[in-house]
Structures are given as structure tokens and as C-alpha cells.
Amino acid sequence: xxxxxxxxxxxxxxxxxxxxxxxxxxxxxxxxxxxxxxxxxxxxxxxxxxxxxxxxxxxxxxxxxxxxxxxxxxxxxxxxxxxxxxxxxxxxxxxxxxxxxxxxxxxxxxxxxxxxxxxxxxxxxxxxxxxxxxxxxxxxxxxxxxxxxxxxxxxxxxxxxxxxxxxxxxxxxxxxxxxxxxxxxxxxxxxxxxxxxxxxxxxxxxxxxxxxxxxxxxxxxxxxxxxxxxxxxxxxxxxxxxxx
Numbered sequence: 150x151x152x153x154x155x156x157x158x159x160x161x162x163x164x165x166x167x168x169x170x171x172x173x174x175x176x177x178x179x180x181x182x183x184x185x186x187x188x189x190x191x192x193x194x195x196x197x198x199x200x201x202x203x204x205x206x207x208x209x210x211x212x213x214x215x216x217x218x219x220x221x222x223x224x225x226x227x228x229x230x231x232x233x234x235x236x237x238x239x240x241x242x243x244x245x246x247x248x249x250x251x252x253x254x255x256x257x258x259x260x261x262x263x264x265x266x267x268x269x270x271x272x273x274x275x276x277x278x279x280x281x282x283x284x285x286x287x288x289x290x291x292x293x294x295x296x297x298x299x300x301x302x303x304x305x306x307x308x309x310x311x312x313x314x315x316x317x318x319x320x321x322x323x324x325x326x327x328x329x330x331x332x333x334x335x336x337x338x339x340x341x342x343x344x345x346x347x348x349x350x351x352x353x354x355x356x357x358x359x360x361x362x363x364x365x366x367x368x369x370x371x372x373x374x375x376x377x378x379x380x381x382x383x384x385x386x387x388x389x390x391x392x393x
Contacts, residue, residue, distance in 0.1 A: 162207050162208065162259065163207055163262055163282075164210045165210070165261065166212040166253075166262070167196065167200075167212075167214075167263075168245050168249060168252070169196055169214065169215050169219070169222065170240070170245075170248045171216070171265070176379075176382060179381060180382060184222050186266045187221065187222060188379065188385060191393075196213075204231065204232065206276055207283075208232075210235075210256070212237075212252040213226060216239075217240065219239075223237070223239055238252055244354075246356075246357050249263060249357075256340070260282065260335070260336050262279065262332065262334045263335070264331055268376060269392065271392070274373045275332070275373075278293060278332070278371045287367060288336075288368070289366040290334055290339055290361065291368075292332070292334065292368055292371065293331070293334075294327035294328065294329060295328060296328075297374070300328060301380070303328040304317055304328060305328055305329075306327040307325075308327065312369055315362065317358045329355075329358070334371075342360050342361050345360070377391060
């Protein structure tokens, strides 16, 4: 059962968002018949698993974007009864950054956390991450990072001794410790940078993240032990083994 507060959670709330607008073409080509958001992990659709995790982390609202072809996913989401407002955006976009921009219009004031539907992590690590982000009154954002590299095109993270992010890089270097985990905890200043990126024609999340650093935002890296993505049919079993 969902609860909006607990004795161990801070009183300030968080807006959550899920990007589920991709086609999942690689899964389809490899014989997976369900739309990616509805692929089951231990009997639960991936998108429902994310929603349940978010609902256990003091939410103010939930925003989700699906593409116009995902009628099955839209119907599934519309059938849910949630304890917070659900802002469902149905729109086909050219990139995850454009999807981010679309859902950002519905955010209530305050901090927000965004991820894609196929990002798999352990709930207890996510809860610790959110708790740290909520408690930090100075940082402009908390980015999930991991030293586990299982991505086809990882985004490498450069940090200083206090885990402040100093750069996002496409290629590794000697001593690199982390890659992006694809979980973005951000604040209002990051939305202003997003607006600027859209105006300038920036079209990739990694370039948006670079723009955040260039704008001087204080971004902290929060390390997860392991984060994996479900991009291929074989990743489904990998994800279930990880969560078992």
C-alpha cells in the first residue's frame, strides 16, 4: 500500500517523472511482443515497478510521457489509481531530451527526479539517494552514478574530491570511476538551462548535462552499486537476476 509520508522521510516532497516514449525497437526485433514499459520483471511491468518505488519516496506528483503509438501503455496507466496527481503526456518526440522538456511543463514547484522506464536499480539505494537530495539545501542537482559499466555508449562522469561533478565525457580516461546511471535529480535552475538548450537546438541528454556544468550549476554525484538498462531481450533475465 502506498503511503505519502513516514517517520523516516523528510517533510519536503519530490516530483517524479518517467520517460517512456521510446519505441523499444531492439526488443521488438528480438521477439519481445509487449511494449517496453509493460515488459515484466518478476511479474510486474517495468513502469509499474518504477511507479511503486516513487510512491514510496514522498511524492508530490508523477509525470509520464508515452509516444502516440503506445495505446496499450496509455490505457494501462489510465487504469491506475495513484495517491498523487498523474500528469500523462501522450506525444511522440525525437529524443529523450525533448521528452524531458514535455513532461517538465507539468512539474509542481520544488525538486524533481527523472529517469527512463528501462532504468533498473535497487529500491533501497534509490531511497537513500532521494533522502540525500532532499536534505541538501545547496546543490542544484543530484545525478545517480555507478562504477558498473554495462552500457553500449556510457557517459563518463568526472568528479572532484567532494563528489561534485566537473565534467561529462564520452570517452574514458585513466582513473575514471563512474558513468551516468540515467537518474536525474534536479531543481528549478536546471529547467532554465533546459529551456535554453531547446532554443539552441540541443537534442541529447548528455549535451544538456554538459550545459548544466557550463552554466555553473552545483551538481553532486551519488553512487549506486549497480544500475542497468533493459535494451535487449537478454537484458530482461539479467535485470531479474540483479533484483532477485
